[in-house]
Structure formats: structure tokens, C-alpha cells
Amino acid sequence: MIFRQRYIVTGVAIILTVLLLLISVPTIVISTPDGTPGLLVPLGRKKEFTVEYLHSVNKTPVQEHFVAAPDNQIILIGTDFRSLGVGTPFLSEEGQLVNDQGVYRLTGMWRIFDKISYVTLDFTRLALLAEEDKYYLSDYFADGTIVEIKTARYPLIKFIYHRLRKGS
Numbered sequence: 207m208i209f210r211q212r213y214i215v216t217g218v219a220i221i222l223t224v225l226l227l228l229i230s231v232p233t234i235v236i237s238t239p240d241g242t243p244g245l246l247v248p249l250g251r252k253k254e255f256t257v258e259y260l261h262s263v264n265k266t267p268v269q270e271h272f273v274a275a276p277d278n279q280i281i282l283i284g285t286d287f288r289s290l291g292v293g294t295p296f297l298s299e300e301g302q303l304v305n306d307q308g309v310y311r312l313t314g315m316w317r318i319f320d321k322i323s324y325v326t327l328d329f330t331r332l333a334l335l336a337e338e339d340k341y342y343l344s345d346y347f348a349d350g351t352i353v354e355i356k357t358a359r360y361p362l363i364k365f366i367y368h369r370l371r372k373g374s
Contacts, residue, residue: 226366230359232274234336236343237354239323244346244353246360246368247336249274254283256335257324257355264289269335274357275318282317286310322355 232249249255253274261268266288273281284301287310301314326332326347334341334355347353 223363226363227361229362231362231365233358233360233365234274234334235356235358235360236334236346237356238347239352239354243368245334245341245343246365247334247339247341248365249357250337253357257322257332258335258340259324259330259332261287261289262327262330272322278320278357278359280319280322280355280357282315282319284311284313284315286312320356324353324355326351326353 232253234245234247234249234255235243236245236247237243247255255272255274257270257272259268260266264287267286268288269286270282271284271286273283275281288308289310301312304311304313324332324343326343326349328344328349332343334343343353
């Protein structure tokens with residue numbers, strides 16, 4: 207009887223291992239330029255996420271809204287900001303600009319990227335918003351680090367290992 211239970215336990219363990227290797231999770235991967243991931247965040251069903259920061263010149267909040275596309279591409283679909291000026295979109299072909307009680311919303315954008323690069327600076331409070339969670343990148347990367355945001359299908363076992371290793 208015990209011998210039979212070992213076979214069952216071993217079989218279940220093998221099946222779980224195979225599933226963990228085969229199943230992949232759509233993931234936002236934030237890494238250094240050498241490819242070392244510092245933060246992995248699963249994408250929700252809508253596959254949307256936002257990058258939020260304080261504009262380095264205007265010192266006002268900015269939110270850039272993205273959606274993950276096939277082939278691990280990222281599409282910028284809109285931007286919210288509170289001040290017009292240096293470094294903010296202004297061309298009419300960049301989308302529809304609406305002033306919503308002091309918040310400028312630029313919608314209808316469709317810029318496609320393979321990756322997006324930012325620099326983590328403490329004073330900009332660079333953050334990723336995905337689903338209901340907010341991740342301050344300064345919690346994962348040193349001040350002044352160049353980070354790249356990409357999307358990828360990450361093997362579930364690698365995703366779990368990364369989370370356990372990072373303690374998040």
C-alpha cells in the first residue's frame with residue numbers, strides 16, 4: 207500500500223512540474239538593460255498597465271497608459287498630465303486632447319514599442335500600476351538606474367522562482 211502511494215505522489219509531482227514548465231504567464235518584465243529582471247508583474251485580463259511619474263521639468267504628475275499587444279509589443283494608448291510645456295505631447299496628430307478639470311487627457315494614441323526605457327530617480331516617484339497594485343520602481347532598483355519595461359510570456363516556474371527569490 208505504501209509502495210503504491212509513493213507512485214501516486216511521484217506521478218502527481220511529475221505532472222505538476224511539467225505543468226509549471228509548460229504554462230506561461232503574460233508578464234510585465236522590468237529589467238536593467240543587460241536583461242536582469244528586477245520586477246515581474248502578471249498582466250491582467252485586459253493586458254493594460256500604467257506608468258506614473260512626476261515630470262522632471264514641470265514637477266507635475268504624468269500617467270502613460272499602455273496595453274500589451276501580440277508579439278510582446280507595447281502600445282501607448284493615452285497620456286494624462288497636468289501641465290502643458292516642455293516634454294509633453296502637443297501635436298494634433300498625436301491623438302485627441304481634452305482638458306478634464308485641469309487634467310489633460312490625450313487619448314487615441316497608438317504608438318508601438320518593443321520596450322520602454324525610463325531612469326529611476328527618487329524625486330520622480332516612477333511607478334508601475336497594474337490591476338489594483340502600485341509598484342514604486344525605487345523599491346526594486348537603485349536611484350539613477352536605467353530600466354526597460356517589456357512584456358513577455360514568462361514560464362510559471364520561473365515567475366514563481368523569481369517571486370520567491372525577491373521576496374515579493
